[in-house]
Amino acid sequence: MSKGLGSAVHLAQLLISESVRSGGTVVDATAGNGNDTLFLARLVGSEGNVYAIDIQEMALQKTRALLEGAGVAGRVTFLHASHEEMDKLVPGPVDAILFNLGYLPGGDHSLVTRAGTTIRALQSALKLLRPGGRVGLVIYTGHPGGREEYDHVEGLASALDGSLYRVIKIHFLNRAAHAPVVIVIEKAGVFDESQEAAQNH
Ligand SMILES: C[S@@+](CC[C@H](N)C(=O)[O-])C[C@H]1O[C@@H](n2cnc3c(N)ncnc32)[C@H](O)[C@@H]1O
Numbered sequence: 001m002s003k004g005l006g007s008a009v010h011l012a013q014l015l016i017s018e019s020v021r022s023g024g025t026v027v028d029a030t031a032g033n034g035n036d037t038l039f040l041a042r043l044v045g046s047e048g049n050v051y052a053i054d055i056q057e058m059a060l061q062k063t064r065a066l067l068e069g070a071g072v073a074g075r076v077t078f079l080h081a082s083h084e085e086m087d088k089l090v091p092g093p094v095d096a097i098l099f100n101l102g103y104l105p106g107g108d109h110s111l112v113t114r115a116g117t118t119i120r121a122l123q124s125a126l127k128l129l130r131p132g133g134r135v136g137l138v139i140y141t142g143h144p145g146g147r148e149e150y151d152h153v154e155g156l157a158s159a160l161d162g163s164l165y166r167v168i169k170i171h172f173l174n175r176a177a178h179a180p181v182v183i184v185i186e187k188a189g190v191f192d193e194s195q196e197a198a199q200n201h
Helices: 008-018 036-043 058-071 083-089 115-128 146-158 193-199
Strands: 025-028 049-054 076-080 096-102 131-141 165-171 181-187
Touching: 008 036, 008 096, 008 131, 008 165, 008 181, 025 036, 036 049, 036 058, 036 096, 049 058, 058 076, 076 146, 083 115, 096 115, 115 131, 115 146, 131 146, 146 165, 146 181
Parallel strands: 025 049, 025 096, 049 076, 096 131
Antiparallel strands: 131 181, 165 181
């Protein structure tokens, strides 16, 4: 059944799914309560690998419990680290990387993603990505620092070379100004028929 267009997280998951192969490797850059990790673990299948990263041990414990409950923890590596380190911690190339920014719902709001580390993490993610792979970001602007983080991510994404990356942004046109925004970045493939067409428009 369709989940509709109302959830930014769902839209980001949908958009990165197409680049994820069964048995592939993906990264959840902000594990949090584990919902995105669970989605990714099911997506890669029993032969796949998910790297779930969070700076909070408590978030990783919650994620592990959720994944164990679903019987898919065996395909997940839990990394207690900052996501800017991902290109050193995760063996690449990877099919997709998902960032669900902000703070852990129900957790300590001071342990929030921040513009500086998010930008370095995004640069790290782009290094890890395979040709044809995608990075999805769900960005929240309603909390302190959120707007600054969004501006930095949008700035970096907008400045990427259009012959090497395709970048889209989804924002809700008829919701509050601080509604979440989705940005998806696709690394161009080695052989990519749509590239020439895209450049002509
Ligand atoms: C919005 S929550 C993620 C929600 C999660 N994906 C889920 O499905 O429940 C954001 C998470 O990012 C984590 N975080 C903040 N800064 C981080 C960093 N530098 N590296 C990795 N994780 C970070 C927070 O601890 C928090 O758990």
